[in-house]
Amino acid sequence: xxLMEVKNVTMRFGGLYALRQVNLEVNRGEIxxxxxxxxxxxxxxxxxxxxxxxxxxxxxxxxxxxITGLRPSAICKEGITRTxxxxxxxxxxxxxxxxxxxxxxxxxxxxxxxxxxxxxLDFVGLYSKKDALGSNLTVGERKRLEVAKAxxxxxxLLLLDEVMAGLTPVETDTTISLVKKIQDxxxxxxxxxxxxxxxxxxxxxxxxxxxxxxxxxxxxxxVSKDPKVIDAYLGGVATGA
Ligand SMILES: Nc1ncnc2c1ncn2[C@@H]1O[C@H](COP(=O)(O)OP(=O)(O)O)[C@@H](O)[C@H]1O
Ligand SMILES: [Mg+2]
Numbered sequence: 001x002x003l004m005e006v007k008n009v010t011m012r013f014g015g016l017y018a019l020r021q022v023n024l025e026v027n028r029g030e031i032x033x034x035x036x037x038x039x040x041x042x043x044x045x046x047x048x049x050x051x052x053x054x055x056x057x058x059x060x061x062x063x064x065x066x067i068t069g070l071r072p073s074a075i076c077k078e079g080i081t082r083t084x085x086x087x088x089x090x091x092x093x094x095x096x097x098x099x100x101x102x103x104x105x106x107x108x109x110x111x112x113x114x115x116x117x118x119x120x121l122d123f124v125g126l127y128s129k130k131d132a133l134g135s136n137l138t139v140g141e142r143k144r145l146e147v148a149k150a151x152x153x154x155x156x157l158l159l160l161d162e163v164m165a166g167l168t169p170v171e172t173d174t175t176i177s178l179v180k181k182i183q184d185x186x187x188x189x190x191x192x193x194x195x196x197x198x199x200x201x202x203x204x205x206x207x208x209x210x211x212x213x214x215x216x217x218x219x220x221x222x223v224s225k226d227p228k229v230i231d232a233y234l235g236g237v238a239t240g241a
Pocket of ligand 1: 017
């Protein structure tokens with residue numbers, strides 16, 4: 001059985017189909033890359049899976065259970081957590097406290113949540129910044145804080161939305177290693193990413209969205225040679241969209 005299944009999901013905003021009849025299966029332990037030009041529906045797909053949007057049609061099944069339309073907090077409890085493309089650490093509280101808040105998804109004690117937060121900050125390489133304010137971090141650090149917050153909820157399925165965008169090459173390499181370490185922990189990862197090199201080095205499978213429709217789904221080698229995919233990219237990324 002697939003860990004997570006998206007079945008015939010359509011998301012319509014007025015007359016615009018952000019997603020149209022999308023089907024997707026994710027198996028336990030995989031890293032699946034999601035690519036597609038700007039506006040293809042990638043973030044919308046994450047919003048539907050994580051409960052921030054209720055799809056116009058279709059279902060999201062997680063561990064055999066229909067979770068469509070549940071609130072984000074309930075879906076997080078079920079074991080799915082997303083990061084946001086635009087990172088927003090709580091201002092005015094420390095990095096540690098940001099992660100601690102997320103840890104309350106599973107833990108009730110303040111002390112156990114703080115311990116969990118320290119462990120996660122160490123894991124993502126942000127321990128030395130634990131007492132800094134979220135608002136004082138660099139872009140790269142904020143992105144890692146976002147991943148730390150997501151990990152603190154102890155997801156089984158982690159949805160990463162462009163966590164490498166805006167990073168330096170060194171930070172990108174650090175984050176690639178981090179995603180591999182997350183997979184080694186047994187967490188399944190769905191990863192939206194623009195940089196082909198990153199996707200190719202991480203994903204066991206690539207799903208391509210274009211204008212809300214899934215146009216390819218397969219191993220990186222095959223997908224990157226698919227004429228439909230090359231066409232979509234010539235119409236999108238190559239023009240700087
Ligand atoms: N809340 C919303 N209301 C109306 N239109 C939206 C909303 N969210 C996304 N869209 C539109 O849906 C399409 C897909 O957006 P998005 O999922 O953010 O694409 P991607 O993440 O692939 O760049 C875009 O045309 C976008 O403008
Ligand atoms: Mg997006």
